Amino acid sequence: MRAWRIPYSTNVERVALALGHKGIEVEWVDVDPRDRSEVARISGQELVPVLEDDDGRIVADSTAIIRHLEERVPSPPLFPRQPARRAELLVFLEWFDRTWKRPPNAIEGEYRRPAPDEARIERLGRAIQGSLALFEELLGGRDFLWGDAFSAADCSAFPFLKYAVLWDEGDDERFHRILRDWLRPDGGYPAVRAWIERVDVRPRA
Numbered sequence: 241m242r243a244w245r246i247p248y249s250t251n252v253e254r255v256a257l258a259l260g261h262k263g264i265e266v267e268w269v270d271v272d273p274r275d276r277s278e279v280a281r282i283s284g285q286e287l288v289p290v291l292e293d294d295d296g297r298i299v300a301d302s303t304a305i306i307r308h309l310e311e312r313v314p315s316p317p318l319f320p321r322q323p324a325r326r327a328e329l330l331v332f333l334e335w336f337d338r339t340w341k342r343p344p345n346a347i348e349g350e351y352r353r354p355a356p357d358e359a360r361i362e363r364l365g366r367a368i369q370g371s372l373a374l375f376e377e378l379l380g381g382r383d384f385l386w387g388d389a390f391s392a393a394d395c396s397a398f399p400f401l402k403y404a405v406l407w408d409e410g411d412d413e414r415f416h417r418i419l420r421d422w423l424r425p426d427g428g429y430p431a432v433r434a435w436i437e438r439v440d441v442r443p444r445a
């Protein structure tokens with residue numbers, strides 16, 4: 241398989257974790273963030289990650305790629321086998337992308353405006369900060385977000401929540417700084433911090 245990536249991409253890291261879990265080897269193609277022409281040509285859109293399977297199939301979007309990998313290489317799994325539990329996990333993935341990600345994206349949008357609305361940024365930031373309590377409860381008495389086994393939920397959420405604890409000095413993405421600034425655990429959320437350390441040592445393709 242081949243996969244297209246840019247440095248420090250959260251959505252690329254989701255796929256790297258899924259590939260690493262399944263032990264799938266991939267040939268990475270590094271994309272110049274300022275030149276998306278190759279990605280656009282192969283996938284019809286400009287965002288990474290994009291995966292090319294060995295049969296030539298092209299899949300864009302990190303969640304679609306993880307679902308595709310699960311179909312192609314079912315073991316070790318990233319989704320529960322039981323259909324109802326699997327559907328619940330798909331709901332979580334959708335909630336994370338459509339609801340949880342909205343405040344940091346909106347803050348980034350505010351900073352692009354000539355006069356950012358500081359009160360709105362504060363309100364949105366508090367929503368990010370408040371979500372830590374929910375993740376702390378999701379991790380109550382279990383090692384991973386969806387139970388005792390590593391799953392697609394961990395692949396999806398870790399690359400964003402990790403900014404509560406981890407920071408790479410080479411990273412100058414504003415979106416990541418927003419996450420770091422609003423996810424500060426300030427000595428609390430021990431289950432979230434332990435989970436970040438637990439997932440951070442997992443293999444990545």
Ligand SMILES: N[C@@H](CCC(=O)N[C@@H](CS)C(=O)NCC(=O)O)C(=O)O
Nearest residue numbers: 249250251273287288289301302303
């Ligand atoms: N829904 C897509 C979103 C992909 C996405 O936003 N990719 C970012 C990198 S994390 C990107 O290519 N952004 C354009 C840029 O940074 O110029 C997914 O989950 O893969």
